[in-house]
Amino acid sequence: MTAEHSPPDAAGSATDTDAFFGLVVGVYAATLVVPAVSIAVALRVPTDPGVLFFLSLGVGVAVTAAVGRIAGRTPLAVRLGGSRWVWTAMALPFLYFGVLPLGTTFARGDALPGGMVAVALVGAIAGFLSGVGVVAASRNRHAKAMVADAETVVRFAASAPARDRRVTTWAVAGLFGAAILGFVGSALLDFAPLRWLFQLLVPAGTALYGTTTERRVTISDAGIVVATPAYKHLRSWSAYESFDVTDEEIVVRRAGWSPWGLRDFRRDATEVEDPRAVAATLERFLPRE
Incomplete structure (x- = not known):
């Protein structure tokens, strides 16, 4: 353990830039925009998959560059890291699971095609992962700026204390056990939704155990x-x-x-x-x- 005096280090003026944070936010914005644009174009103008790929790539690069240039400001990163609203970055991508399919069904009168559902699923997963990056990067910068002064x-x-580690180990073992039972049950009963127990509880158990390290x-x-x-x-x-x-x-x-x-x-x-x-x-x- 060390005790020391930290030198002053301001959070940054409005002109200070943070290229890496801008890139993280730009990629996150692209993961939100590209799937929606791709699905909208594919539904309105049937086109070759190769053309759609390059269209998505172009939109992704443009959104990343434009948003990254705006978001790459040090004060913005610090303010965002100190706000509870930063957690919405991880929640917004899951709108692809509900709003997009329901909105498409309402507008078209039929369900979203299977290929478009896959695009929405990939967009939600990529958006969630990049949202985790936005939360981590902004909170890192907020903590650094506040401690600097x-x-x-x-x-x-x-x-964590020994008692906490012991209790957490038993809790994680229970979660893993329930996850395995759900996976086996889905196979024996031919009920696919039970597999979600495995897919949700295993990461939850891993994250819970990580809090004790x-x-x-x-x-x-x-x-x-x-x-x-x-x-x-x-x-x-x-x-x-x-x-x-x-x-x-x-x-x-x-x-x-x-x-x-x-x-x-x-x-x-x-x-x-x-x-x-x-x-x-x-x-x-x-x-x-």
Whole structure:
């Protein structure tokens, strides 16, 4: 664990650019626009698949370049990373599963052709994955900008407490078991929807287990930053109400409703070099309970 003074580093002026963030947002916008354009053209003007491919490619490049140029502003990335609305980037692509097929059926009087359904499915998946990139990139930049102005910084790395890891392991085992039963049941009963249990529960279990692995933690005047090698997230002190540090765990309790403490910040104190220094820093901002 280290304690240090962070040099000032402004979030950036309106003219500062962030080419990588602009590219991420541009690609995300393209994943939303290209499938819709491709489906609209294919339904109105039957054309050769090769022509449709190059049309989609051209639209994708144009949208990526145009949106990327606008979105590649450092202040925009920082503001977006500090907003809850950033999560809509991951939700919007799933409109392809509902709005597009229903709208097409209403307009045409018949169902969307199978090939177009496949395009919508690919668009939804690609949009979701690129939306994850938008969330991660914007939150990284928000956390970096906020911590840059902090005067006091304490850093350490630790995984979740032993009890949390144990409970999570059993929960993940249960999810995987239910997923396998769903997959087997779909084969025995010839009921395909049961396969969704496998496709949904396995990633959910993996993500749940991932929350218990080691995180790099930064405690500063701005709040608490929890980071992995690819993702950083800052929560300000207003999001918390109290803390406690014992020989086994460091707990910072979230304000408001936190069922079974699931929303709380919890790390293993035995993995921290100097838990007392962490407690002293937390005591500057929160009451100890």
